[in-house]
Amino acid sequence: MGNWAAMTAEGSFPVEPAETAGDKEFHVGETRVILLESVASTQDELRRLAILAPGTALCIVAQEQTAGRGRSGREWVAQRGAALLLSFLATPAPASVQMTPLAAGVAAAETLAEFGCPVRLKWPNDLIAAPDGARCKLGGILCEQDAGLPGKVLVGIGINLLAEAAPPGLPATSVAAVAGRAPSQEELLCALLPRLQRWCSLPPSSIRKGWLSWQTGLGESVTVVMGKRTIVGEALGIDEAGALLVREGDVTVTCPAGDVHLQQSPRHAQKKAGDAEETPMPKTI
Numbered sequence: 001m002g003n004w005a006a007m008t009a010e011g012s013f014p015v016e017p018a019e020t021a022g023d024k025e026f027h028v029g030e031t032r033v034i035l036l037e038s039v040a041s042t043q044d045e046l047r048r049l050a051i052l053a054p055g056t057a058l059c060i061v062a063q064e065q066t067a068g069r070g071r072s073g074r075e076w077v078a079q080r081g082a083a084l085l086l087s088f089l090a091t092p093a094p095a096s097v098q099m100t101p102l103a104a105g106v107a108a109a110e111t112l113a114e115f116g117c118p119v120r121l122k123w124p125n126d127l128i129a130a131p132d133g134a135r136c137k138l139g140g141i142l143c144e145q146d147a148g149l150p151g152k153v154l155v156g157i158g159i160n161l162l163a164e165a166a167p168p169g170l171p172a173t174s175v176a177a178v179a180g181r182a183p184s185q186e187e188l189l190c191a192l193l194p195r196l197q198r199w200c201s202l203p204p205s206s207i208r209k210g211w212l213s214w215q216t217g218l219g220e221s222v223t224v225v226m227g228k229r230t231i232v233g234e235a236l237g238i239d240e241a242g243a244l245l246v247r248e249g250d251v252t253v254t255c256p257a258g259d260v261h262l263q264q265s266p267r268h269a270q271k272k273a274g275d276a277e278e279t280p281m282p283k284t285i
């Protein structure tokens with residue numbers, strides 16, 4: 001499994017055969033990191049182990065997921081070894097639980113920037129880069145809660161490190177493509193975990209401020225799909241619970257959850273269409 005052994009010099013200890021046969025584990029700060037070759041979803045494995053070992057700070061990392069999932073019930077597909085796929089057990093302050101998806105986004109953005117990656121956050125926490133002016137997804141974050149883990153948030157993060165990470169046909173890119181080189185999984189993980197711990201423990205006002213410094217899309221025309229409802233308007237900002245505020249006509253709509261589609265710049269839409277004579281149709285991501 002890559003060069004992970006280099007990280008285990010401090011705090012290496014034997015694998016527990018019943019739970020993690022054939023895999024490795026080590027600590028980053030307080031967090032016990034378990035490395036898996038292949039798993040259905042790191043989210044499910046984190047949930048299972050967190051219930052078995054209450055009180056343990058945990059992070060599950062996998063080379064491959066056979067049933068990775070994204071937000072809104074979508075699947076999350078990544079080529080084996082080409083992405084960082086992890087689930088982290090966060091224990092936010094009660095007032096910050098709803099802000100955890102945004103906190104995780106800030107932690108990931110800050111970390112990727114440290115590796116020279118020009119990253120922004122599209123509400124709530126899509127990791128976005130714009131390699132040739134077109135905004136593409138570098139990675140995504142899925143936060144889940146479980147009745148068996150009160151006060152915890154399961155933070156699942158997928159970051160495309162290499163170009164082949166994302167399946168073709170999506171407006172997706174990779175750290176290697178936008179930064180010129182990608183850090184290894186272990187470099188990125190070791191830089192990310194302390195930031196996840198920190199940002200997920202902050203109060204809502206700090207998380208909001210941090211998120212605003214990384215955002216893309218505010219002040220722009222957006223379409224927000226919230227279940228069966230679609231809101232079309234201008235993205236104004238976010239409130240202290242992390243909800244997106246959208247002005248639709250003369251009403252401000254509060255969107256606690258949903259999928260945001262931003263218009264690509266008309267210039268890029270025209271370039272993609274490859275027809276300079278036609279009036280460009282805005283595209284969305």
Ligand code: BTN
Pocket residue numbers: 040041042043065067068069070071072074076085086087126139140141142156157158
């Ligand atoms: C999204 O943008 O839709 C969120 C994608 C989250 C994907 C990660 S990969 C690691 C973790 N395990 C999963 O099954 N999903 C998350």
